[in-house]
Amino acid sequence: MMSKSELVFMPLGGVGEIGMNMALYGVGPEGDKRWLIVDFGVAFAHEAHPGADLIFADMRFLEQERDRIDGLVITHGHEDHFGALFSLWERLDVPVYATGFLADLVEAKGEHEHDAPDIPVIRVEQGARVQIGAFNVEFIPVSHSIPEANALAIRTEHGLVLHSGDWKLDDRPGVGKSTDIARFIELGKEGVLALICDSTNALSEGSSISEQDVEEELTHLIGQAKHRVAVTTFASNVSRVQAIARAARANDRQCVVVGRALWRFIEVAQEQGYLEDVPEFLSEQDYGYLPRDKVVAILTGSQGEKRAALARIAGGEHPSVQFSKGDQVIMSSKAIPGNEREINEVINNLARQDVTIITERDARVHVSGHPKRDDLRKMYEWTQPSIAVPVHGEEMHLKAHAGLARAMGVKEVLHVRNGWMARLAGGMVKSWDEYLGGRLYKDGSLVGTFEEMGIQERRKLSFVGHIAVALTVSTKGEILGRPQMALAGIPDRNKKNRLFIEIVEAGIYGAIKGMPAKKRKDIEVLREAVRRSVRSEVHQHWAKKPTVAVMINLV
Numbered sequence: 001m002m003s004k005s006e007l008v009f010m011p012l013g014g015v016g017e018i019g020m021n022m023a024l025y026g027v028g029p030e031g032d033k034r035w036l037i038v039d040f041g042v043a044f045a046h047e048a049h050p051g052a053d054l055i056f057a058d059m060r061f062l063e064q065e066r067d068r069i070d071g072l073v074i075t076h077g078h079e080d081h082f083g084a085l086f087s088l089w090e091r092l093d094v095p096v097y098a099t100g101f102l103a104d105l106v107e108a109k110g111e112h113e114h115d116a117p118d119i120p121v122i123r124v125e126q127g128a129r130v131q132i133g134a135f136n137v138e139f140i141p142v143s144h145s146i147p148e149a150n151a152l153a154i155r156t157e158h159g160l161v162l163h164s165g166d167w168k169l170d171d172r173p174g175v176g177k178s179t180d181i182a183r184f185i186e187l188g189k190e191g192v193l194a195l196i197c198d199s200t201n202a203l204s205e206g207s208s209i210s211e212q213d214v215e216e217e218l219t220h221l222i223g224q225a226k227h228r229v230a231v232t233t234f235a236s237n238v239s240r241v242q243a244i245a246r247a248a249r250a251n252d253r254q255c256v257v258v259g260r261a262l263w264r265f266i267e268v269a270q271e272q273g274y275l276e277d278v279p280e281f282l283s284e285q286d287y288g289y290l291p292r293d294k295v296v297a298i299l300t301g302s303q304g305e306k307r308a309a310l311a312r313i314a315g316g317e318h319p320s321v322q323f324s325k326g327d328q329v330i331m332s333s334k335a336i337p338g339n340e341r342e343i344n345e346v347i348n349n350l351a352r353q354d355v356t357i358i359t360e361r362d363a364r365v366h367v368s369g370h371p372k373r374d375d376l377r378k379m380y381e382w383t384q385p386s387i388a389v390p391v392h393g394e395e396m397h398l399k400a401h402a403g404l405a406r407a408m409g410v411k412e413v414l415h416v417r418n419g420w421m422a423r424l425a426g427g428m429v430k431s432w433d434e435y436l437g438g439r440l441y442k443d444g445s446l447v448g449t450f451e452e453m454g455i456q457e458r459r460k461l462s463f464v465g466h467i468a469v470a471l472t473v474s475t476k477g478e479i480l481g482r483p484q485m486a487l488a489g490i491p492d493r494n495k496k497n498r499l500f501i502e503i504v505e506a507g508i509y510g511a512i513k514g515m516p517a518k519k520r521k522d523i524e525v526l527r528e529a530v531r532r533s534v535r536s537e538v539h540q541h542w543a544k545k546p547t548v549a550v551m552i553n554l555v
Contacts, residue, residue, distance in 0.1 A: 003029045003030045006026075006028075006030070006158070006426025007025070007027055007157075007161070007425040008422060009161070009421075010025075010421045010422070010435075011391060012057040012058065014041065015391050015416055015420075016395055018043075018337055020041050023037070023038045025161065034068055034133050034135075035068055036073065037094070038163055039073075039075055039082065040088070046338055049441060049455055051453070051455060054084075054441070056440040058437035058439060058440060061435050062091075066093075069094045070133025070135060071094055071095040071096070071097055071135075072092070072095065072096045073132070075151070075163070075165035075166070076144060077102040077105045077236060078166070079236075086116045086117065087442055088447070096120070097121070099126055102121070102148065103121040104272060106121055107121075115445065126148060135155070136155040137154055137155075138152065140187075141176075141180045142180070143168050143178050145239065146238060147269060147272065153187055161194045166392065167369075167371060168369055169378070170208065170210050171210065172211060172212035173239060174240075175275070176239070176274070184383055185382045187382075192385040194385055194387035195385035195387070195389070196391055197392075198392040198393070199391060199401035200371075200392055201373075202373065202376065202401035202404060203396060203400045206374055207372055209364060210367065211243060214240065215242075215243035215247060218244060219247040221247075225293075227292045227326045228327040229297070230323070231296065231332050231365075232301055232330070232333065235264070235300050241266060244298050248279070249278070252294070254279070255282065256286055258287070259301070259308060262298060287320055301346070302331060303333070303343060304342025304343040304345060314349035314350045325354040326354065329356070330358045330363075331358065332366050334368065370392075386412065387429060388401075388405035388413045389413075389414045389422055390402050391416070402415065421435075441453050457547075461489060464545060466488045466548075467547070468548075468549045469531075469549070470484040470550075470552075471483050472552075473523070473554055474554075475554065477519070478517065478520075479512055480555065483508045487501060487504065490546060494541040503537055504537070507537030508533065512530070527552055
């Protein structure tokens with residue numbers, strides 16, 4: 001007997017963490033559901049993932065259900081919502097739906113990606129509705145820190161689900177549309193079954209300030225500066241780029257753009273009709289020819305990225321841009337959790353150059369793109385959902401959001417994690433651990449699991465180093481010549497000033513002398529004996545056991 005149809009929600013990324021947003025909506029009976037993917041994001045690797053560049057959600061469930069996926073909708077153009085497209089879309093080859101800004105951004109980014117697939121994006125106007133298989137999807141304009149961000153009203157045979165995406169309230173957003181409050185109120189009257197909503201700022205009371213407030217503050221700060229001003233922000237924050245350019249013009253300064261990612265977003269924004277009321281942007285080659293009191297530089301690198309413009313300038317490594325004593329750097333962004341060390345390193349390098357540094361702690365130079373608690377309360381008042389599912393945030397944010405939803409009178413507040421399934425209709429409303437998903441890692445041009453990419457081995461090597469030993473052994477079990485050794489990541493000497501290469505050699509001969517020649521004929525036995533002996537010998541002098549590889553040439 002076939003089970004009855006149900007409506008489910010299943011996040012694969014972005015719940016219990018910041019970034020890597022990816023979620024599924026499913027309609028139909030168990031084992032035969034149609035699926036809609038919302039967002040296809042990445043997270044950025046840190047020191048715990050040596051060599052890796054990007055982290056993706058596990059794709060096994062999607063690949064298993066590939067033939068039943070109706071489409072993929074991208075809410076907006078931030079990497080944590082669309083950045084996995086170039087690496088993973090070909091595994092699914094499903095239709096992609098997005099607004100024009102995101103479509104142009106995908107095209108522009110694809111030109112710079114190694115072996116990027118040609119991803120056809122079906123363009124949807126903000127405010128429009130499109131039928132995607134079993135799902136009718138409406139794109140609702142919301143304010144965020146990038147143009148054309150959207151919430152999604154997803155209609156199915158079981159009712160209306162509202163997926164907020166990233167949003168905030170701002171009646172003066174600078175670039176793009178304000179959040180369509182009237183439409184949310186209309187949807188509330190229509191009847192919202194479930195609200196799947198952004199939790200990023202659920203711990204922060206009050207409401208967000210406007211992007212216009214930031215522009216006014218930047219205008220004031222630049223007006224007070226006596227020398228060069230540089231402002232770093234997220235490349236995707238087109239509203240902030242516009243605010244900086246206008247603030248520069250208001251103070252009779254030229255605006256120089258430093259960083260390829262910034263230029264990419266500026267070009268896409270201009271193609272889409274944004275950034276029209278701003279002065280011409282100059283290239284970094286113009287920087288050195290402008291008087292110190294007539295320039296504002298917009299820089300990439302707000303998160304301390306080592307290869308971005310700000311870190312290179314702070315380290316004295318940029319070919320075109322340098323700072324001098326008395327110049328001013330404005331950090332017009334917020335530190336993403338996990339990036340604090342890199343940001344502080346950049347700030348310290350700037351301080352060594354006697355550069356004045358202004359952050360959001362000093363002035364109103366940044367506004368979040370996410371709703372604070374008063375904004376969330378308004379969303380619940382407008383939409384009156386029967387079910388609330390907090391997403392987009394770490395554990396503390398999700399808990400705070402859940403408490404707020406209950407206080408607003410929501411009947412069912414579901415707790416989900418990545419890989420959990422939440423039934424919204426077609427049976428008892430509940431959530432459960434459906435699928436224990438892992439992670440995929442991009443390293444160079446390759447994508448694989450933690451084990452497949454050798455990341456665990458690299459972590460081990462970074463802690464204990466590596467020793468390679470090569471021996472030549474005759475068929476009689478005799479050792480021919482001296483062992484060859486290569487040490488990587490091993491100290492040069494022990495406490496008594498003895499060379500570690502001598503210690504390793506002692507370990508090798510210790511193993512050999514302890515074995516009769518007959519046993520040495522067994523290559524695997526000899527290899528393991530030498531490996532164990534070398535590790536043990538080094539441990540006695542270092543209190544660490546390195547990885548050891550033993551190569552044996554039998555002649």
